[in-house]
Amino acid sequence: MSTELDALYQEIILDHYKNPHHQGLRDPFEAEVHHVNPTCGDEVTLRVHLAESEGTTVVEDVSYDAVGCSISQASASVLTDLVIGKPLDEALAVHQEFLTLMQGKGTVEPDEEVLEDGIAFAGVAKFPARVKCALLSWMAWKDATARAGTTAGTPTEEATHG
Amino acid sequence: MSTELDALYQEIILDHYKNPHHQGLRDPFEAEVHHVNPTCGDEVTLRVHLAESEGTTVVEDVSYDAVGCSISQASASVLTDLVIGKPLDEALAVHQEFLTLMQGKGTVEPDEEVLEDGIAFAGVAKFPARVKCALLSWMAWKDATARAGTTAGTPTEEATHG
């Protein structure tokens, strides 16, 4: 049974959980969202700061404040590692790749080139109840990014949305 | 199977069904009620006329207008035969006896002295779905009598009640 468990709680995940990257809420930001997992109550407040650089939109910063389990916390940390500094297009592609991995019920082979530490979540995909934990901050980021796109340049306080 | 059926459809019942006694709505009356069997839609409108005679209340008249199956129609006819002209106390005792018979699931031996033609309904008690048919007018009479008691002397139009 411990092998099953170890597949879920990869060392990488526990490391991110204990030492989360890019934690805390920072200025400036164009959009802030608050997402909740209604099943268990895990919550994340997440801000996105986009910038224009040489004609492309770049994810300048993603900052967050989250309460939740190891999986949801580590996933937020990995998310920020993967998207901060990337052109928005590329970041969205990474998002799609992570989504595909999580919804694959354990049948999708993760691409380390794209997902880096994110590949540690491959084991999570086998635990349907935990997929929501892993996706919480990713969904929040997607939502915030969409809102930032429409309100670019004007920091906003957004209503709760799940 | 026909014996079962014949136990239900006693000759007496079919006779009353074809030639119902005391049918029609008559004046005077102190109370009129309208009862419905919500399951099948059978309906009866029933009037009661009570009179005081030598210190006792007497059931002077019971008149009715009913739509329904053979059992419910015959039962209204038998009811009127049994209660019209009786002192109210006695009529209520007959009512109780009929009720006991119908709710006895076929285990109660009917008393011909008291129930007369009503004993033909003994077979109905074995058909739970038909007990309601047999009781429709009896319940209406009880209700009307109670109302007539409280409003004695003042004919009323009562609200629908089931």
Next chain:
Amino acid sequence: MDGLLPELEVVRKDFPILERTLAGGVPLVYLDSANTSQKPQVVIDTMVDHLERHNANIARAMHQLGAESTEAFENARDTVAAFLNAPSRDEVIFTKNASEALNLVANTLAWATGDLAVGPGDEVVITEMEHHSNIVPWQLLTERKGATLRWFGLTDDGHLDLTNLDELVNERTKVVSLTWVSNMLGTVNPVARIAARAHEVGAIVVVDASQAVPQLPVDVAASGADLLAFTGHKCVGPTGIGVLWGRREVLDQLPPFLGGGEMIETVRMEGSTYAGIPHKFEAGTPPIVEAVGLGAALEYLGHLGMDAVHAHEQAITAYALEGLATVPGLTVLGPTVAAERGGAISFEIDGVHPHDVAQVLDSRGVAVRAGHHCAKPAHARFGVQSSTRMSSYLYTTPGEIDALVEALHYTRSYFKLG
């Protein structure tokens, strides 16, 4: 006979109750399927397996049993969505029966704001052939909100009278709610045509598909309905489960119905926010094993093929209409052409009250319904207080129809009608 389900005798073996004998050793001839259908073994076994091996609460339970139970429940939602050709599984809401589904709509409309709000001057349109479950909710809504209830009348041959369609459905109309197939008259209504008019004036269309889903291939996307209700127990599923399907845009606009566990996003004493569809409308522990049973039921129907089920129903109905025509004094209420109708056939016999008909039939094992079939206004329209109704389903044989017809002849002789 053309059109019958292939291997009908094998199909019948799937339904354990059809082997029953009744009082006096008489075999069961079940012709009350519009009231509730019988259940195939696979539905019962699926429920038993769930209760014996996978039982747990859903969503909230994270352990293995919880994951299994959740998966079984959510798979049932997928099955329903696929069966109805729903654009999204999230549009499938589990209720306890069709009545709750219809009330959910009427009840949430009472609290809706914006476009969907119903108030004085607004009109809701139903029809005179509705089941009480598609009448009373709208009476309550319109009475409570000061709106007006209007309805389509019926023609003598049991169709909707659409001559005043354009007047009846007008700019004041907020909702048009109608049955797809009548449970009393059998009539199949032109839902798409009426929906087109309703959409022209901006009304939403609610379809009671309680009798349609068991009998017809139903495609919600093509139907014209904005919301559609049906009930599990009439389509070989268990009691305790019904479905409301609705277009996402409409469901999103409706306020919550029942409040409680599972329908929330977050709860504070000072106020709460709600989950998205379908959970917004599924407060509390849902009918889990019932949804799982419904999933198995719809898979069973899908396996037979709804076209085949429909063809069977049509063949049996045509045969029954012929047989009934041989009974002196018998009048069918509703269309007398099988192609215009579903499998519920209500009729009267001169000189015998429907209860008495049903009673004699029952003594011969033939189970039919007598009464108003929860359609009092439709009975009133035809000047009758009640009727006898036979209703067939995919397991009905021509031999059973023969038994019915014979029993009806016997009934007349029993009551000495010659």
Next chain:
Amino acid sequence: MDGLLPELEVVRKDFPILERTLAGGVPLVYLDSANTSQKPQVVIDTMVDHLERHNANIARAMHQLGAESTEAFENARDTVAAFLNAPSRDEVIFTKNASEALNLVANTLAWATGDLAVGPGDEVVITEMEHHSNIVPWQLLTERKGATLRWFGLTDDGHLDLTNLDELVNERTKVVSLTWVSNMLGTVNPVARIAARAHEVGAIVVVDASQAVPQLPVDVAASGADLLAFTGHKCVGPTGIGVLWGRREVLDQLPPFLGGGEMIETVRMEGSTYAGIPHKFEAGTPPIVEAVGLGAALEYLGHLGMDAVHAHEQAITAYALEGLATVPGLTVLGPTVAAERGGAISFEIDGVHPHDVAQVLDSRGVAVRAGHHCAKPAHARFGVQSSTRMSSYLYTTPGEIDALVEALHYTRSYFKLG
């Protein structure tokens, strides 16, 4: 150990699922019974027998199957009435779950007239330890009617803070609704005392007995409740069935809830009249086989004896509290004395999130719940966002508690907490 059910091993054999093994061949240790209970064979068999032999719609069906089905359904109502010591069987209303029962009350109060009407200036009082299903309906009612929602706070040891009872429940109070046994803190509330105060000021008392009925002998007549709700699946019955009991005088005053078949007296297009209780509140085809299953479940509990079930729960709870106290960094939320509480025990472990606790436990076959248990405000009161909850029932053994405690020690070591 004193107080355990006699022949516990024999009782366990009644529950087929307890034989299950999970991933890796690990046996199931089911400690999530406050979420949903497991079902004894007799409940499953009774449902199967009904579906395979007696299935028919009720009341309206007059044939033999209809009579059998109706009798089974109405017998279940008698069983519930007897189990609750209800003054009348008519006071027992079948719903789909406890959530629907509670919403039925809040929802019909929204349309009540006369004494029961709720409007601006009126107050509804609940508590901070309610399940969301006893919070959200009252939020919706008070928001919609412009009334005010108030609530009892909690003491640090997880009891209701009754110091302001007389101020909180006052002449403006129309309804007091509270849980008998908390599903999160386990606390058993002094229902009778609060009800006495509520009745002093003319308020009606609604009791959420979802966790009480499975565990305690419940006597509605003596409880002080005017209305009381519980849910079938938590007391060894199936999903899809719940009960609202209410005093006749109160139920008679409430307007109808859902409209449709069975709840009517007569229906005309222009307006309808309604049946008396219980039918007035049971629109549509009820959860028939589920009610029959619930009847079998309550008979099973009655056979064991609710005093014995309660004694078992107390013994196991006391043993569990002892065991949990051996786990370093573990804090129990709610009373730590078995006599003051029911069998649901929520706790935190320093340094491990409840999801992660539950996950490790699950890998060892121990099924518990992690999250807010549909009691977010109670969690917020104790400054936590979620917790782990173990909940025992009549089939729980001391050995299973040992397995839990051992698995908790293992969890700490797995997450390297020494």
